[in-house]
Amino acid sequence: MDWETHARGLAAAVVRPESRWYEPLATTPRHVFVPRWWDGSEAGRELRDGGADVEAWMAAVYADRTLVTRIGGAHADHAEAGALAGGGLPTSSSTLPSLVVNMYRHAMVGDDSQVLVTTGTGYGTALMCRRLGDQQVTSVDVDPYLVGAASSRLAGLGLHPRMDVVDVTGALPGTFDRIISTVSVRPLPTSWLDALRPGGRLVTTIAGTGLIVTADKTADGGAVGRIAPDPAGFMRTRHGDDYDSPTSKVWEQAWEADGEATEICRYPLLYPTDSWEVMSMLALQVPGIDYRLREDGDKRTVWLLHPDGSWARATATDFLGEPVVHQSGPRRLWRELQRVRNRLNREGALPVYGARVLITPDGTTTLTRGTWSLTL
Known part of the structure; x- marks a missing residue:
């Protein structure tokens, strides 16, 4: 198979030829790391086996797109041909290459940097190994199978970085000039500060938001930096085979019950994840x-659910229609959303992107921009 032509096409689509990331992209066979994946939407996904349709395989893996490899505890590598995955949450994937490279660029990796990255399929680890050499790369994941599979696939390419089964929110295996996490966290683990060398940089995203944190370690053991101006979203860290479902009981109530409060919303219906800025501020x-x-013709319904028992359900029959909102629980979640939208309309922007980041040695993280301040 002529994967090299596809890889060069991917590299050209992601970076310019003079970029230091061009050669890693152009010479790394992504298909080795994604032989099978789950294709479809959250409503249901179907197994795709690359070997069964090589042309479709090449088109998928050398496109700049995310390929989901694990739904709940079901890894595509272990599924039977023709299998369907239900509506569970993705728990591992091969992130779109442009986003991986963007995170690496934010890290400002030097030629002599010792770098820790998160594993997933191992494709991002391979890119970093191509960029620096495998002796400068440590790759970690909480999932023993992912670490084992990635190690084997990397070794098949002659790459032998340090690979460890590690909960990235806990103690890390060594000290590093750069820590780059393509899983999201909240709060930022203090173990990262312990493992970061003086002047080193960490790059990650805040769970539930589209905010990239870049922060450099300071002499007191803390770190300072900024929220990057560009958005990104990653799966949050997990500590077992699957994520907990703290809102499952709330969902049973919110599906169609009347709320304790019912009102008409003056703004058009918004699904918060469609707006990085609004979602991030709310989160x-x-x-x-x-x-x-849920979408049913012109009718759209959006639910906001919270583990504390709060829920909101808003329904509108067309784009400009005024949504009917039901809310219950200790907090009025839709009103919280409306406060964010009011501020956006009043000020023209929200203060999240470009905010200053201050991390104290005990891990307390505070974002500030102008008169706005928030501590995670």
Whole structure:
């Protein structure tokens, strides 16, 4: 198979030829790391086996797109041909290459940097090994199978970075000039500060948001930096085979019950994840919200669910229609969303992107921009 032509096409689509990331992209066979994947939407995904249709395989893996490899505890590598995955949450994937490279660029990796990255399929680890050499790369994941599979596939390419089964929110295996996490966290683990060398940089995203944190270690053991101006979203860290479902009981109530409060919303219906800025601001202020969407012709319904028992359901029959909102629980989640939208309309922007980041040695993280301040 002529994967090299496809890889060069991917490299050209992601970076310019003079970029230091061009050669890693152009010479790394992504298909080795994604032989099978789950294709479809959250409503249901179907197994795709690359070997069964090589042309479709090449088209998929050398496109700049994310390929989901694990739904709940079901890894595509272990599924039977023709299998279907239900509506569970993705728990591992091969992230679109442009986003991986963007995270690496934010890290400002030097030629002599010792770098820790997160594993997933191992494709991002391979790119970093191509860029620096495998002796400068450590790759970690909480999932023993992912680490084992990635190690084997990397070794098949002659790459032998250090690979460890590690919960990235806990102690890390060594000290590093750069820590780059393509899983999201909240709060930022203090173990990262312990493992970061003086002047080193960490790059990650805040769970539930589209915010990239870049921060450099300071002499007191903390770190300072900024929220990058560009958005990104990653799966949050997990500590077992699957994510907990803290809003499952809330969902049973919110599906169609009348709320304790009912009102008409003056704004058009918004699914918060469609707006990085709004979603990020809301998630910072009310962490832990789970979003659901249902579309039935012109009718759209959006749910906001929270583990504390709060829920909101908003329904509109067309794009400009005024949504009817039902809310219950200790907090009025839709009103929290409306406060964010009011601020956006009043000020023209929200203060999240470009905010200053201050991380104290005990891991307390505070974002500030102008008069706005928020501590995670």
